[in-house]
Amino acid sequence: MDTATPGEGSGATAATATARPRRRAGRLAVLPVLGLVLAGAAVVVNGADRPGGGDPTGTAAAVRPPATAVVTRETLQDTRDADGEIGYGPATAVVSRRPGTVTWLPDSGARITRGRSLYRIDDDPVVLMYGSPPAYRDLRPGVEGPDVESLERNLRALGYDGFTVDDEYTSATAAAVTRWQEDRGLAGTGVVELGRVVFAPSAVRVESRDVQAGQPVAPGQKVLSHTGTAKVVTVRLKTEDQRVAEKGAKVSVTLPGGGTVGGRVTEVSTVIVPGEGRDAEPETELEALVSLDGRRAAEGLDRAAVDVTFTASRRRNVLTVPVAALVALREGGFGVEVVEGPASRHVAVRTGLFAGGRVEVSGEGLAEGMTVGMPE
DSSP: OBOOSTTOOOGGGSOOOSSOOOOOSSSOOEEOEEEEEETTEEEEEOOOOSTTOOOTTOOOBSSOOSEEEEOEEEEEEEEEEEEEEEESOOOEEEEOSSOEEEEEOOOTTOEEOTTSEEEEETTEEEEEEEOSSOOOSOBOTTOBSHHHHHHHHHHHHTTOOSSOOSSBOOHHHHHHHHHHHHHTTSOOOSOBOTTSEEEESSOEEEEEESSOTTOEEOTTOEEEEEEOSSOEEEEEEEGGGGGGOOTTOEEEEEOTTSOEEEEEEEEEEEEEEOOSSTTOOOEEEEEEEEEESSGGGGTTOSSEEEEEEEEEEEEEEEEEEEGGGEEEETTSSEEEEEEETTEEEEEEEEEEEEETTEEEEEOTTOOTTOEEEEOO
8 A cells, every 4th residue: 555645644654753953053054853753662863963064955065974875766665573373374163043952063173064964953954154244034925124135046056947036035035945945854934933944144164062962952052163274374563553454455375384475354343351360451452364365375374473474555666765874863853864975065855655664755856776874
């Protein structure tokens, strides 16, 4: 994601100072400043308070700076590194909506797809279907809503037709449901009673079982939990890092052993973390899920620690100098001391993105390859 044009900034990337350098009388145009805070870090800004210090008009100074650096053209990135863990992401609990006896459960780690039994109560299947709205009522002729549309989409995907996929449960829908029920060994009533189907966004992997076959369950009792079927990286971040963890943002993941793979943020949610200690207050954190480029990238890795690099801002093909090369000008703003042979002169610059100890700069007469002064 690109930032604003040079000279503009936001958040920690803006070229801001905690205090404006105090102006002095006379011809000296460049002032030394100590403790300038740039991009969240204390920086000692180079000054020109030595004999022959130049001014921002470009007048040559008589004394060379003690050290130098080169103006380079590059892509500057503001990144944030965080610890992550490879797994299957957060688990979702499934509770029974019907009373009865559990007669079958899948094994932990089993993969369940659309139309298959997630578990069985009194030997009747509780079926997995794909969709986002939860099942919360009986579905019968005359009912309308997004849960009806999800049911009809699943019936169509399973090979049943004769109805229009919309949010209305019609007699044609009921006829398709009857055929589906009979094929699953259920009574062909044309009504999908509450607790007969469980909706999930896609295929699921059984994470854990909370009851055993033969155990009675009541409505509201947890039966099992499931996750997605693809490996993802889970990352915990502080709330102030929201800017780097936006949904859809690209990241780089360093795997155990040093290999690197790309990824993308697929989900960001807020979690409450209990405080440590008797009187500690709970903390609010962000939990980001990152999908990896290529399913094979995480083969053989489960609950493995990884490093995740988020990129908050990127500026392509810009001139940069070390942050320490900046000098504060009496007239306001910043400049750099351009070294030319035995002498030097000061050039006013506009600052952009700060990242990795360097800063984006632009200004009249500034060019790639120039030599600029640095503090010792």
